[in-house]
Amino acid sequence: MNTTTTNTARLLITCEDKAGIVQAVSSFLYHQGANITALDQYATEAQGGRYFMRVEFEIEHLQTKKDGLVETFQANVAGRYDMQWRLACVSDLKKVGILVSRVDHALLELLWRHARGLLPCEITHVVSNHDTLKVAVEQFGIPFTVVAVNKDNKVEAEAEIHKIMQGNDLLVLARYMQILSADFVEKWPMQVINIHHSFLPAFVGANPYKQAYEKGVKLIGATAHYVTADLDQGPIIEQDVERVSHEYSVEQLRELGQDVERNVLARAVRSHLEDRIIVDGHKTVVF
Structure with missing residues (x-):
């Protein structure tokens, strides 16, 4: 991983485990033109537990797109799954x-x-x-x-x-x-x-x-x-x-x-x- 890139971001998510979360997040990033470089996830139970995800991705012109990404992700994904989440840019030391x-x-x-x-x-x-x-x-x-x-x-x-x-x-x-x-x-x-x-x-x-x-x-x-x-x-x-x-x-x-x-x-x-x-x-x- 190149931690100096200005186009790399990390998304951390916590919510109730439900079907479709991985698809929703991945699909959102795909449609934003992002490339996922790392994805880790964990659920506390096989069904109905707590779900945790860390996604690292690259997207061109991240700094100019960041505010739009945050607003759109909240409206289209996070709100639907009642997520606690945050987005961090690697270049923001x-x-x-x-x-x-x-x-x-x-x-x-x-x-x-x-x-x-x-x-x-x-x-x-x-x-x-x-x-x-x-x-x-x-x-x-x-x-x-x-x-x-x-x-x-x-x-x-x-x-x-x-x-x-x-x-x-x-x-x-x-x-x-x-x-x-x-x-x-x-x-x-x-x-x-x-x-x-x-x-x-x-x-x-x-x-x-x-x-x-x-x-x-x-x-x-x-x-x-x-x-x-x-x-x-x-x-x-x-x-x-x-x-x-x-x-x-x-x-x-x-x-x-x-x-x-x-x-x-x-x-x-x-x-x-x-x-x-x-x-x-x-x-x-x-x-």
């Missing part, structure tokens, strides 16, 4: 802001992949509650701002972060060790991705590697999820695990776990950027 504290592995993985064209987005700003990573971030040519947070200024700090990050399509918590308030999260619905350093729902909360060590786990993992008002309970996007043994120390678990974290977070962010995720209640469908 999403803007991403990153929040981080002192630990750098997840952040640097994102910056490295972005610098090499592996994350199709514009990283606009990195905000931290410490200045530890200022030099490392600025070496990538990305603005870095410190917004100190403590128990007395949390409301003011979040207001400042929100102001800095306005205009972004996505916020990424790359090991940002502050709990975002429900008021903040409400302003960014399903637009904040967090990396949790355990295989949720196990070991929720602080120091999961110590918890894992004390339990004698044989697998450790990481979970990337959307942030909601319920701590570490948002819809899960991506997970992975590594096998370990009784011989591993806490530090060895942490080192291996950080490798898992960096890759899981990068994959989750890329899935979001490539419009591969449909949120369905407390779950996600990731194509």
